Amino acid sequence: MNHLEEISAIKVSGNGNHRSVMKPLYAENKELEGWGRSNRANSDVAHPTDQHQLQGSIHHTYDRTILARGEGRSYGDASLNGGNITLQMEKFDYVIEFDRERGIFTCEGGMTLKAILETVVPAGWFLPVTPGTQYPTIGGCFACDVHGKNHHVAGSLVKHTHWIELVVANGEIIHCSHDEFSDLFYATAGGMGLTGVINKICFELQPIESAYIAAEYFLCKNLSVVMRLLEAYDHKYPYSVAWMDCVASGDNLGRGQVIFGEHAKKEQLPENLQENPLHLNQQRTIAVPFVPPISFVNPFTTMIFNQTKIFMDRMNPRKRIESHINYFYPLDSVRRWNRLYGPPGFIQYQFVVPNEGGGNAITEILQTALNHGHPSSLAVLKRFGEGQPLLSFPRPGWILAMDIPVRAGLFRMTAEFEKILLEYDGRVYLAKDSCLSPEGFRQMYPEFEGWLNIKEKYDPEWRFNSDQANRLKLREGI
Amino acid sequence: MGNWLILGATSGIAIPLNRELAKRGNRLLLAARDQERLDIVKNDLHARFNVEVQTELFDALDHINHPAFIDRVEQEFGHLDGVVWAIGILGKQKQAEEDYKKAYAIIDANYLSAVSILEPIAEKFQKRKTGQIIAISSVAGDRGRATNYIYGSAKAGLSAYMQGLRQRLAKSGVHVMTVKPGVVDTKMIEGEETMPFIAKPDKVALEIMNGIQKRREVIYTPGLWRFIMISLRHIPEFLFKRLSF
Ligand SMILES: Cc1cc2nc3c(=O)[nH]c(=O)nc-3n(C[C@H](O)[C@H](O)[C@H](O)COP(=O)(O)OP(=O)(O)OC[C@H]3O[C@@H](n4cnc5c(N)ncnc54)[C@H](O)[C@@H]3O)c2cc1C
Numbered sequence: 001m002n003h004l005e006e007i008s009a010i011k012v013s014g015n016g017n018h019r020s021v022m023k024p025l026y027a028e029n030k031e032l033e034g035w036g037r038s039n040r041a042n043s044d045v046a047h048p049t050d051q052h053q054l055q056g057s058i059h060h061t062y063d064r065t066i067l068a069r070g071e072g073r074s075y076g077d078a079s080l081n082g083g084n085i086t087l088q089m090e091k092f093d094y095v096i097e098f099d100r101e102r103g104i105f106t107c108e109g110g111m112t113l114k115a116i117l118e119t120v121v122p123a124g125w126f127l128p129v130t131p132g133t134q135y136p137t138i139g140g141c142f143a144c145d146v147h148g149k150n151h152h153v154a155g156s157l158v159k160h161t162h163w164i165e166l167v168v169a170n171g172e173i174i175h176c177s178h179d180e181f182s183d184l185f186y187a188t189a190g191g192m193g194l195t196g197v198i199n200k201i202c203f204e205l206q207p208i209e210s211a212y213i214a215a216e217y218f219l220c221k222n223l224s225v226v227m228r229l230l231e232a233y234d235h236k237y238p239y240s241v242a243w244m245d246c247v248a249s250g251d252n253l254g255r256g257q258v259i260f261g262e263h264a265k266k267e268q269l270p271e272n273l274q275e276n277p278l279h280l281n282q283q284r285t286i287a288v289p290f291v292p293p294i295s296f297v298n299p300f301t302t303m304i305f306n307q308t309k310i311f312m313d314r315m316n317p318r319k320r321i322e323s324h325i326n327y328f329y330p331l332d333s334v335r336r337w338n339r340l341y342g343p344p345g346f347i348q349y350q351f352v353v354p355n356e357g358g359g360n361a362i363t364e365i366l367q368t369a370l371n372h373g374h375p376s377s378l379a380v381l382k383r384f385g386e387g388q389p390l391l392s393f394p395r396p397g398w399i400l401a402m403d404i405p406v407r408a409g410l411f412r413m414t415a416e417f418e419k420i421l422l423e424y425d426g427r428v429y430l431a432k433d434s435c436l437s438p439e440g441f442r443q444m445y446p447e448f449e450g451w452l453n454i455k456e457k458y459d460p461e462w463r464f465n466s467d468q469a470n471r472l473k474l475r476e477g478i
Numbered sequence: 479m480g481n482w483l484i485l486g487a488t489s490g491i492a493i494p495l496n497r498e499l500a501k502r503g504n505r506l507l508l509a510a511r512d513q514e515r516l517d518i519v520k521n522d523l524h525a526r527f528n529v530e531v532q533t534e535l536f537d538a539l540d541h542i543n544h545p546a547f548i549d550r551v552e553q554e555f556g557h558l559d560g561v562v563w564a565i566g567i568l569g570k571q572k573q574a575e576e577d578y579k580k581a582y583a584i585i586d587a588n589y590l591s592a593v594s595i596l597e598p599i600a601e602k603f604q605k606r607k608t609g610q611i612i613a614i615s616s617v618a619g620d621r622g623r624a625t626n627y628i629y630g631s632a633k634a635g636l637s638a639y640m641q642g643l644r645q646r647l648a649k650s651g652v653h654v655m656t657v658k659p660g661v662v663d664t665k666m667i668e669g670e671e672t673m674p675f676i677a678k679p680d681k682v683a684l685e686i687m688n689g690i691q692k693r694r695e696v697i698y699t700p701g702l703w704r705f706i707m708i709s710l711r712h713i714p715e716f717l718f719k720r721l722s723f
């Protein structure tokens with residue numbers, strides 16, 4: 001442990017009791033990284049345990065900026081606050097209320113999706129929206145306004161959220177929702193932690209009959225087939241996504257596998273599962289125990305992996321019943337898989353382009369990646385539905401998310417991506433971003449000005465800040 | 479399944495232990511000194527596991543009222559099947575050397591208070607010939623060390639107390655378990671400098687739960703500490719004196 005510093009001390013009276021107890025909050029200076037491991041920063045990291053400590057940490061640190069951090073599953077620099085204070089939220093993991101009849105869940109901002117699922121699935125409920133991993137916190141998910149494979153029908157997280165409680169820059173706690181302090185509510189969804197700390201959140205769940213997904217898999221020989229299949233059928237399924245092989249080129253450019261799915265009804269399950277349809281055995285996981293000295297991920301290993309995957313999939317039936325964990329969170333079966341990319345790490349480049357012209361934009365980007373010799377090792381494509389205001393990422397169109405190992409010349413390529421996206425009216429997802437330019441950001445997010453007004457109304461001194469905000473020069477205005 | 483009283487229910491180690499107990503369908507009575515915290519923990523357990531949970535304010539230092547506390551609890555909540563003692567303060571060794579009041583406070587919270595509340599409970603369990611008494615002591619009680627011997631000696635007292643109690647209650651079929659954690663990542667060690675082999679409270683809680691189910695007598699958690707303490711205890715005094723940790 002390095003330098004320990006007491007950053008605040010709050011007197012809390014044990015109520016109903018004569019004694020009062022001092023609750024000091026300590027910070028430890030250490031390095032944190034984004035999930036892609038290519039962004040790192042040193043900051044004073046504290047682990048507050050209750051709202052008094054949260055408020056205290058804001059009051060007592062007026063000369064430095066603060067950023068809340070969940071489980072660090074955003075890829076770039078969104079969860080980093082170099083040289084300043086990071087509030088790690090993992091101790092805010094209490095359920096406040098679970099209405100089992102109506103499916104309404106209220107918990108603290110640091111609770112992980114995994115812990116939420118373990119509570120709600122046995123009672124016949126599921127998250128309204130889920131990202132492709134169950135390790136993030138619900139607060140981090142709201143701050144990014146996450147989307148899932150059901151975005152085309154369900155929208156993003158904010159749509160299903162009844163209210164949040166936010167600790168803002170003056171230390172006050174504000175209860176905000178679609179109709180109370182709604183400016184702050186929407187500015188926080190997708191606001192990347194810059195409006196305050198999400199202390200509590202209340203959202204609605206969707207009912208399920210089983211813990212399984214009825215999935216259908218289709219192999220498609222190139223991008224246009226993938227896109228046509230999604231266009232023709234995705235409205236028929238709550239979940240849809242395509243996995244793409246970005247190493248394939250020429251006629252096979254954009255070859256992929258379209259995966260549709262829905263929560264399986266009890267009677268769709270094989271007999272042995274029907275007795276206890278909401279029960280799942282624990283997922284078995286393995287971990288990457290350390291960062292290997294070199295990356296295991298390069299165009300060659302990616303090609304082998306993709307070929308094997310396609311080969312194996314040919315042998316599996318097109319229709320499958322699989323556990324929701326296998327369906328939604330396949331990557332979670334290898335803990336810390338991000339280490340496989342070796343010391344330099346990787347980035348994820350995720351963007352949305354409008355339906356109109358989207359196919360061309362995607363073709364150009366895939367081709368640019370191949371030309372640069374930087375094909376994506378893992379990519380997914382899907383269609384979005386209606387979006388939300390301010391900085392929330394999704395809007396109608398096609399999204400592509402590509403994992404790309406960091407190697408020399410990468411940022412020249414992403415600069416080219418940015419140019420293509422601006423031409424096609426596309427935008428980049430801030431939860432994944434590590435290389436967008438300040439100008440690019442302003443063109444992609446025309447509602448930035450509206451967001452900034454709200455941010456500065458509640459946080460005129462920019463007490464909440466991040467490395468990402470610095471890189472995008474958010475404080476300098478429009 | 480049964481009725482469990484958790485003393486110090488809002489402590490870092492008790493919080494995951496409460497969950498392990500609730501998961502297995504036990505009714506819980508949470509006792510601690512901060513009602514706000516108690517309510518948070520209670521709602522969480524109720525929401526997660528759909529079990530009955532109650533709370534009661536409890537001050538470990540209020541010895542005189544402990545017997546009445548237990549009577550009241552059993553009247554309102556029903557006969558107890560198990561009790562966990564998860565209270566303690568680490569204190570500051572240096573300050574305790576200079577100020578007897580500080581030393582006394584450490585001994586009181588870690589040892590005297592435990593005796594004061596566990597004794598009337600033991601009495602009831604002995605009569606009923608059933609029950610489980612679990613106390614969280616510490617590896618620090620296995621050998622006194624210059625850097626924390628006030629705390630360590632109080633924990634040594636607690637361990638010896640539990641040992642004696644175990645022998646006394648053996649004939650009545652009451653299970654008495656001493657838990658000796660190593661270093662656990664809770665607010666107790668916040669602000670302390672370098673600590674070796676820090677364990678997560680979740681892991682410690684699961685090991686305590688296993689001990690409860692298997693009716694173990696003394697557990698070290700994580701298990702590695704059993705071996706560390708065996709070696710530490712066997713270093714001869716003349717050598718130990720010269721070591722500096
Ligand atoms: C394998 C994988 C798959 C993914 N798939 C998807 C996907 O399908 N869709 C999608 O939308 N995203 C996806 N993501 C991204 C991920 O869901 C988001 O980045 C999520 O926000 C991470 O949550 P976290 O708790 O780890 O937050 P962090 O990464 O720690 O923080 C993310 C942002 O939230 C802020 N924040 C965190 N906690 C709080 C709080 N309590 N109060 C205020 N601000 C807070 C931080 O300041 C930061 O700006 C994926 C990530 C991975 C690793």
Ligand SMILES: NC(=O)c1ccc[n+]([C@@H]2O[C@H](COP(=O)([O-])OP(=O)(O)OC[C@H]3O[C@@H](n4cnc5c(N)ncnc54)[C@H](OP(=O)(O)O)[C@@H]3O)[C@@H](O)[C@H]2O)c1
Nearest residue numbers: 488489490491537538539565566614616659661662664666
């Ligand atoms: N953490 C370790 O490394 C470690 C190692 C070995 C043994 N232990 C033992 O494990 C047990 C639990 O500790 P922990 O690690 O979980 O730390 P903790 O969270 O600090 O727990 C200690 C608990 O004791 C309570 N307490 C202190 N004085 C009290 C009083 N007068 N009346 C009522 N409650 C009182 C505290 O209440 P408040 O929450 O209200 O302050 C707190 O909940 C303790 O017995 C400790 O000695 C811990």
